[in-house]
Amino acid sequence: MASFSTTTEQIPVRVLGGPTALFEYGGLRFLTDPTFDAPGCYDVPGGRLTKTAPPAAVPADLGRIDVVLLSHDEHPDNLDDSGRALLAGVPLTLTTPGGGQRLGNGAKGLADWEPIELNRPGGGTVTVTGVPAVHGPGPREEVEPITGQVVGFVLTGEGLPTIYVSGDNASLDLVRQIADRFGPVDTAVLFAGGPRFPVLFDGELIVIDSAQAAEAAEILGARRVVPVHYDSWAHFTEGRDELVAAFADAGLLDRLDLGHRG
Numbered sequence: 001m002a003s004f005s006t007t008t009e010q011i012p013v014r015v016l017g018g019p020t021a022l023f024e025y026g027g028l029r030f031l032t033d034p035t036f037d038a039p040g041c042y043d044v045p046g047g048r049l050t051k052t053a054p055p056a057a058v059p060a061d062l063g064r065i066d067v068v069l070l071s072h073d074e075h076p077d078n079l080d081d082s083g084r085a086l087l088a089g090v091p092l093t094l095t096t097p098g099g100g101q102r103l104g105n106g107a108k109g110l111a112d113w114e115p116i117e118l119n120r121p122g123g124g125t126v127t128v129t130g131v132p133a134v135h136g137p138g139p140r141e142e143v144e145p146i147t148g149q150v151v152g153f154v155l156t157g158e159g160l161p162t163i164y165v166s167g168d169n170a171s172l173d174l175v176r177q178i179a180d181r182f183g184p185v186d187t188a189v190l191f192a193g194g195p196r197f198p199v200l201f202d203g204e205l206i207v208i209d210s211a212q213a214a215e216a217a218e219i220l221g222a223r224r225v226v227p228v229h230y231d232s233w234a235h236f237t238e239g240r241d242e243l244v245a246a247f248a249d250a251g252l253l254d255r256l257d258l259g260h261r262g
Contacts, residue, residue, distance in 0.1 A: 010161070010186065010187065010224055010257075011024065011025060011161065011163070011187065012024075013187070013226045013257070013259045014057075014261075015056070015226065015228060015258070015259035015261050016036075016055050016056045016057050017035070017053060017055045017056050017231060017232045018035045018051075018055070018077060018228070018229060018232045018233060019035060019071070019077070019078050019168075019191055019228050019229040020032060020033055020035050020055065020083075020228070021189060021226065021259065022062060023163075023189075025126060025155055025157075025160065026118075026120045026124070026125075026126040026155075026157045026160055027120045027121040027122055028066040028067060028118060028120065028121070029064055029065055029066045029067075030065075030067050030068075030069055031062070031065045031067070031068050031086075031090075032068075032071070032165055032189065032228065033069075033070055033071055033078040033083070033167075034068060034082070034083030034086050034087070035055065035077065035078065035080045035082070035083050035232075036058060036059055036082035036083055036086065037051060037055075037076075037082045037083075038051075039052055039053060042076040044075065044076065047197060049075075049076060049077050049233065049234075049235060050234040050235075051077070051080075051232060051233055052233060054232075055232075056261055059082065059085075059086045065086070065089075065090050066090070066091060066092070067090070067092045067093070067094060067118065067128070068087060068090050068092070068093040068094070068095075069128070069153050070087075070093050070095040070099060070107075071095070071096075071133065071150050071151060071152065071165075071166075072096055072099060072135070072148055072150045072151070072167065072168065073095060073096070073099040073102060073103055074099075074148045075147075075168075077233050077235075078168065087103065087106065088106075090106065091106060092107075092108065092118075093106055093107040094107075094108055094109075094110055094116065094128055094130070094151075094153065095107055095108070095110070096109050096110075096148075096149035096150065096151045097109035097111055097149065099149070109130075110128075110129070110130025110153075111130060112130060112132045113129060113130065113131065113132075113181075114129065114130045115128065115130075116128050116129075120157070124157065124158060125157065126155060126156075126157040126160070127155070127156050127157060128154070128155050129153065129154045129155075129156070129182075130151045130152070130153060131164075131178050131181075131182075132151075132171075132174045132178075133150040133151055133167045133168065134150065134169060134170055134171045134174060135147035135150045135169070135170065135206055135207070136170055136204070136206045137204040147206060150167050150169060151167055152164065152165055152166045152167040152169055154178065154182045156182070161185075161186030161187060162182055162184075162185045162186050163185065163186065163187050163188075163189065164178065164187070164220060164222070166188070166191050166216070167191055168206070168207045168229070169191065169207065169208065170205050170207050170208055172208070172212060172216060172219065175216045175219050175220065176219055178220070179219050179220045179221065183219075183220050183221045184220065184222065184223070185220045185221065185222050186222070187222070187223070187224045187225075187226060188217060188220050188224070188225045188226070189226045189227075189228060190208070190213045190217075190225055190227050190228070191207055191208070191228055191229035192207065192208055192227045192229055192230045192238070192243060193207060193209075193229045193230035193231075193233075193236035193237070193239070194207070194208070194209030194210065194236065194238040194242075195207050195233075195236050195237065196235070196237055197235065207229065209237070209238050209246075210238045210242040210243045210245070210246035210247075211249075211250075213225065213227060213243065213246065213247075214246045214249070214250035214252055215250070217250075218250065218252065222255060223255065224257050225247075225252075225256055225257065226257050226258070226259045227243050227256070227259075228259075240258065243256065243258075
């Protein structure tokens with residue numbers, strides 16, 4: 001394994017609710033899966049998604065956003081109406097190949113292991129690599145026709161920590177592939193929550209649960225895990241308490257960072 005990190009400094013991560021988090025990296029400000037709508041219901045194929053809590057901040061309070069890391073654009077619990085409006089004012093959105101086509105101007109899709117270099121304000125570059133993810137159990141060719149493409153991201157740069165953003169991923173086998181290429185990572189922003197739907201995949205997980213998040217931390221050699229995607233929506237079956245318990249059971253509680261909320 002090759003580590004790209006040459007620093008022990010941990011970057012602050014501002015957790016905003018659901019899958020949405022804000023962090024600065026190499027002088028650039030990154031936002032994950034923007035969801036800023038008020039609580040309410042969304043009709044989706046096969047059922048309804050219910051948002052149960054407001055975001056911890058609104059877009060106007062966030063300041064400059066340079067890049068949105070969008071795991072996928074097809075589900076409102078990852079990109080809602082307010083999030084779509086925000087994209088219009090962001091210079092670059094990195095997402096799935098299909099999402100890059102659907103979203104148009106300002107959006108670029110990344111295939112598996114495809115890197116893009118971004119210029120840092122003070123000189124040098126940040127590399128964002130698209131990494132594989134699958135939004136349900138089983139092979140991607142069986143899952144993607146039902147739940148769509150998903151992408152994760154790894155951020156690297158000279159003198160910077162290695163950051164992994166999982167997106168809506170349910171596969172620890174893919175986490176192992178990512179660890180083989182980029183591990184150990186300094187910070188893993190893991191989408192968790194253990195969402196399940198009776199009408200999808202016989203109720204099996206479509207994103208990792210808390211125990212799997214702890215296992216992913218171990219696979220990645222992650223020095224820190226910031227979980228997102230475990231609150232504010234009714235279809236998440238596990239929350240903060242389950243995450244804390246799972247990391248404690250795995251002897252990894254010292255690596256769990258619930259982030260700065262708000």
